[in-house]
Amino acid sequence: MNLTISGHHLEVTPSLREYVLTKLDRVTRHFDQVVDVNVLLTVEKQKEKEKRQRAEVTLHAKGKDIFVESSHEDLYAAIDQTMDKLDRQVVRHKDRVQDHHHESHKRTVAGDVA
Template sequence: MNLTISGHHLEVTPALREYVLTKLDRVTRHFDQVVDVNVLLTVEKNKEKERRQRAEVTLHVKGRDIFVESSHEDLYAAIDQLMDKLDRQVVRHKDKLQNHHHVSPKRSTAFTEAV
């Protein structure tokens, strides 16, 4: 898995890098076929005080690219929201990949014997 963490108008400190890595562990625990992860942390220069910190992730998995972004006034809270959204999308993608329309071997043999 290739991981890139970059900052825009922000220096990525080791504490931020470690926080993002610990949050990404939850995503990779659910789905291990992650090829590439790009994380961009941004401080927006808006006049309004709320939702100035933004975090976005582009996750390249086998067969699909998943993009998620989140904004909050606190960067750590933005990362938390971001990872929650990303986790939901990864689990949904994993469920779509699994074939749920198969007949189990037990039921197919029992059905053929009963007929």
């Protein structure tokens, strides 16, 4: 898995990098076919204080690209919200990818009779 963590108008400190890595472990625990992850942490120059810190994640998995973003007044809270959204989408994608097609009961009974 390739991981890129970058900051826009922000220096990515080792503590921020470690926090993002611990949150991404939860996602990779659910789905191991992750190819590439890009994380962008941004501080926007807005007049209002709320929703100023922003976290974006682009995840390239086998069969799908997932993009998630979230804004909050605290960067760590924005990262938490983003990882929660990403986790839900990855679990949903995993459920869709898994093969849920089973042999129908009618076919097995008809095959036994013939």
